[in-house]
Amino acid sequence: MRSLITGTGIGVPRHVVTNEALSRLMDTSDEWIRVRSGIQERRYADPGQGSTSLGVIAAGNAIADAGLKPGDIDSVIFATMTPDHVLPGNGPLLQVALGLRDIPTFDIRQQCSGFLYGLELADLFIQSGRYRRVLLVGAEVHTSFMPWHLGWDTLIGQSTREITEAERAENTASRDRTVLFGDGAGAVVIEGRDGVAGLGPIRLHTDGTGAGVLTMLGAGFKRRPFVTHEQIDAGETLPIMSGKEVFKSAVTLMPQAVREVCEVAGVAVESLDLVLVHQANLRIIEGVQKALGLPAGKVPHNIERYGNTTAATLPILFHECRQQGLVKPGMNLMFTALGSGLHWGAALYRT
Numbered sequence: 478m479r480s481l482i483t484g485t486g487i488g489v490p491r492h493v494v495t496n497e498a499l500s501r502l503m504d505t506s507d508e509w510i511r512v513r514s515g516i517q518e519r520r521y522a523d524p525g526q527g528s529t530s531l532g533v534i535a536a537g538n539a540i541a542d543a544g545l546k547p548g549d550i551d552s553v554i555f556a557t558m559t560p561d562h563v564l565p566g567n568g569p570l571l572q573v574a575l576g577l578r579d580i581p582t583f584d585i586r587q588q589c590s591g592f593l594y595g596l597e598l599a600d601l602f603i604q605s606g607r608y609r610r611v612l613l614v615g616a617e618v619h620t621s622f623m624p625w626h627l628g629w630d631t632l633i634g635q636s637t638r639e640i641t642e643a644e645r646a647e648n649t650a651s652r653d654r655t656v657l658f659g660d661g662a663g664a665v666v667i668e669g670r671d672g673v674a675g676l677g678p679i680r681l682h683t684d685g686t687g688a689g690v691l692t693m694l695g696a697g698f699k700r701r702p703f704v705t706h707e708q709i710d711a712g713e714t715l716p717i718m719s720g721k722e723v724f725k726s727a728v729t730l731m732p733q734a735v736r737e738v739c740e741v742a743g744v745a746v747e748s749l750d751l752v753l754v755h756q757a758n759l760r761i762i763e764g765v766q767k768a769l770g771l772p773a774g775k776v777p778h779n780i781e782r783y784g785n786t787t788a789a790t791l792p793i794l795f796h797e798c799r800q801q802g803l804v805k806p807g808m809n810l811m812f813t814a815l816g817s818g819l820h821w822g823a824a825l826y827r828t
């Protein structure tokens with residue numbers, strides 16, 4: 478029995494925000510963002526549109542693509558670092574919105590590696606015989622991290638006012654992070670099937686000594702109360718990131734994980750047909766491609782249109798590759814990701 482992805486779907490918000498639009502709010506430029514990250518535009522959710530609602534759209538599309546009805550799903554794994562609420566998680570909210578049965582729903586985090594960790598769980602559920610049809614969703618609304626009261630509403634046509642010089646200076650202080658992220662959701666349906674196609678092997682890693690390189694200090698239960706005006710004013714409800722350190726880890730550890738999985742599977746790296754890399758930065762994606770010695774055509778990307786959507790990048794990319802006819806039967810496809818934790822890993826998928 479193998480864990481086969483039988484359906485995929487995406488849910489991306491309607492507002493397309495270009496680099497040029499961002500440069501009206503802070504000291505940045507289309508050139509800086511393109512050259513440093515490869516991003517040209519990203520999607521922003523409407524105010525009030527959360528990661529559950531984007532996840533519901535993606536999941537509904539994936540279930541239909543698999544030729545199933547919501548009532549056929551027998552467990553849900555929802556990966557997000559931007560849930561609608563602290564509690565409960567997005568799983569039960571998605572259950573109601575989609576009209577799923579009384580089935581278990583698991584909420585997981587793992588940030589940029591959320592989809593990869595979800596694949597591992599889904600595979601274990603199916604291999605154990607516990608569940609047969611798992612819905613795995615990765616969805617994020619990052620815009621809520623961003624200082625919306627500082628003119629961001631003009632980006633989605635909700636205000637026409639000019640921002641002040643003070644607001645511009647404050648927006649510029651977080652420009653190294655805000656320009657990189659976008660909102661979106663991707664989902665897959667995974668079913669147990671006989672045959673050679675399907676998931677595995679998967680190898681996952683965690684190194685908590687790197688927890689500080691990408692973290693958010695505010696709004697945490699170590700503090701009493703867990704969120705205060707002072708934390709918000711100090712910008713502690715926005716993630717902090719040592720960009721260069723994350724970059725170095727990403728271009729080293731993702732190729733290592735891919736090689737590790739290839740070795741376990743007895744598959745030569747050069748015989749991989751497609752490698753889907755977490756979409757955080759085009760230079761990272763190209764770095765992974767070069768470290769593996771693969772031609773650019775085997776490492777597709779869509780970061781230019783979505784930016785970094787954290788747990789959603791891999792399912793969105795996989796869905797778009799299927800749509801573009803890049804995923805053909807009999808391929809060796811590899812998923813790999815790295816993000817806050819640090820969590821990283823790779824998963825082989827035979828199509």
Ligand code: UT7
Nearest residue numbers: 504505506509513589652653656720721723724757758816
């Ligand atoms: O999903 C996992 C999470 N994140 C990642 O994987 C991100 C990994 N890291 C990166 O992608 C890159 O490190 C960044 C894109 C974040 C930054 O690229 P960099 O080449 O490491 O740039 P830098 O941090 O060295 O900054 C270079 C300059 C600085 O100015 P000075 O000090 O040289 O005068 C920054 O202040 O660029 C400045 N800068 C900007 N300028 C215009 C930083 N952000 C911006 C911006 N627009 N948005």
